[in-house]
Amino acid sequence: MKVYISATLRTFFDKTAQTEIEGKTVGEILKGLTDEYPESKKGLYDDDGKLRSFIRIFVNDEDFTDVSRHKEKLSENSEVLLLPLIAGGKPSDSIISDERQKEISIDEKGIERFNKHLMLREISVKGQKRIKAAKVVVIGAGALGSAAIQYLAAAGVGTIKVIDHDKVELGNLQSQVIHGARDVNRPKVASARDTIRNIDRSIEVIDENQQLTAENAIDLIDGFDLVLDCTDNYKARYLINDACILAGIPLVFASIYQYEGLVSVFNYKGGPCLRCLFPAPPSPGLVPTCTEGGSISPLGGIIGSIQANEALKLIIGIGEHLDGKLLTFDSLNLKSRVVNIDKDCDCPICGLNKTITEIVDFDYEDFCGLKEDETEIPVEGFTADEFAKRLEEEVPMTIIDVREPHERAILRFPGAVVIPIGQLARRQKELNPDIDTVFICKEGKRSILAINTLREAGYEGPLYNLKGGIEGMKDIIFSHEAGLL
Amino acid sequence: MGNDIRYQKEELKYVVADSLCKRLVRSVEEKYPREACGIILGKLLENNTIVITNYVSVENSDSEFDQDRHYTINPLKLYSYENTFAKDGNEIIGFYHSHPDAIAYLSEEDKKYMIPEQLYLILEVQAGITLHRNVWKKSIEDDSISRVNIKVKGE
Ligand SMILES: [Zn+2]
Ligand SMILES: [Zn+2]
Secondary structure, X not given: OEEEEOHHHHHHHOOOOEEEOOOOOHHHHHHHHHHHOOOHHHHHEOOOOOEXXXXXXXXXXXXXXXHHHOOOOOOOOOEEEEEEOEEEEOOOXXXXXXXXXXXOOOOHHHHHHOXXXXXXXXXXXXXXXXXXXXXXXXXXOXXXXXXXXXXXXXXXXXXXXXXXXXXXXXXXOOOOOOOOXXXXXXXXXXXXXHHHHHHOXXXXXXXXXXXXXXXXXXXXXXXXXXXXXXOOOHHHHHHHHHHXXXXXXXXXXXXXXXXXXXXXXXXXXXXXXXXXXXXOOOOHHHOOOHHHOXXXXXXXXXXXXXXXXXXXXXXXXXXXXXXXEEXXXXXXXXXXXXXXXXXXXXXXXXXXXXXXXXXXXXXXXXXXXXXXXXXXXOOOEEOHHHHHHHHHOOOOEXXXXXXXXXXXXXXXXXXXXXXXXXXXXXXXXXXXXXXXXXXXXXXXXXXXHXXXXXXXXXXXXXXXXXXXXXXXXXXXXXXXXXXXX | OOOOHHHOOOOOEEEEEHHHHHHHHHHHHHHOOOOOXXXXXXXXXXXXXXEEEEEEEEOOOOOHHHXXXXXXXXXXXXXXXXXXXXXXXXXXXXXXXXXXXXXXXXXXXXXXXXXXXXXXXXXXXXXXXXEEEXXXXXXXXXXOXXXXXXXXXXX
């Protein structure tokens, strides 16, 4: 059959304009074409093997591009046209509509204050008006929130709501730079509000000194343009993700841990969400507890500032966004990466068959510490000294390290086998029931969970917990450095 | 076909006459606040230089409602144009379109439909006046997108 190749696509076909390909259907002809011109495969198909967006196939003036027509038998003497679709549009990425932007005016003072924005062609007056029109919710006035809130305020965001139920503690001042020594014992939102007012009195600040719950989440964010998740726990993260999807509001997500930070944009233009990445929160014992967390002072500032930057780009409608992408930043080794996140069509809240249609409080209370469960058999354990003595006497035992990779990177435990808690049940054959097995984690809490998990899975050998975890062993490890490490 | 310009391995240089440029800008501004679109034609000279010889304004086949933000060129229309260009030795070297009240950068939609090795000229038209223009090209090697410089020559 005759095949005509558009001038715009001939680069893929050795400059050929017209060719004769055996085949009775579009599918057969495409196959024949790529066999004859192997180079054209890259031009015609994307990585998933689908025809690229700009390819159009016409037979006798009829569009046969859709794969559903590729098996249709074509009449003889037909001519197959391989053509491009030339299309596009202007960037209309702002989450603030033109109508709302047009209602805003900027006075003399504003021109002076935001001069550095107005100088940027991509922002200019229109962008600044969008920023002023924007209504943003920041959940969490901690380390991330400190940076995010202050930059949003300084940039001129017109309405900022801050949600946090905590009071300022002395230990917060190491990283939560929105609060000062005089704010200790005051609600964080009160202190945040004062700081915003100090920056710009014209900003409308709404302070919500309450905890986000399944009941109030949607009400608290409804009517806003954008939500920033600056919280520090999984319960809140999933609540916020679910609430944003159900309320149809894009979300700038961030989290920090020790030296590392993550940022992403969820629920933007139908893009993926937190549950596409992790369908459900990890069970409490599987993640380091809050007290085991901690992070280096400027990390919240770095990551919170990136969050504010993402928020502003969404509001102004410029640049690349982190939707469908996850930015990871490692402040210890100064490495930063952007990895792609796919939308999961099985996602329980934004997928094709949604199983979550309202926000439910999942059992995630008391995240910072394991929940007491009376039915569990008490776990036997060794103190740091007892354990050290057994090591010294070379008592035969298997040591299982259930810590996260980044924790192990900081302090490796020599001679330990690494098994994540999630794999324990499956890998119990690796343990020898004739000798003692000792579980270690950072603080001796996750190792209890590990032991209970194994017992539930039917393991019958002796299991011990290292009380107080590696933390309690530190001095001993270091004083025995030569022998142990 | 004579010397196909898309097959030159060496770095290509592009030139356009100032008068042609001005005509194109005017035709785009006339369409404001709708998106204008069209075809850019050129010829390959010696020393790897492509001279832009003409442009053809093409009807935006999007619905009236979408025309202030989007453009589409009907593939069959393009096909019929291709046949006429070949006759007078011109070749399609790329396409242009305007961004009414928006910057002259590629939108996600623009990137999605970019054909490798074709030029894409975008004109930023603010309140009916063209403020900026950028030309972009997607590499055939790895789909990376870069800006292309076009030399404007007076006559
Ligand atoms: Zn465009
Ligand atoms: Zn999802």
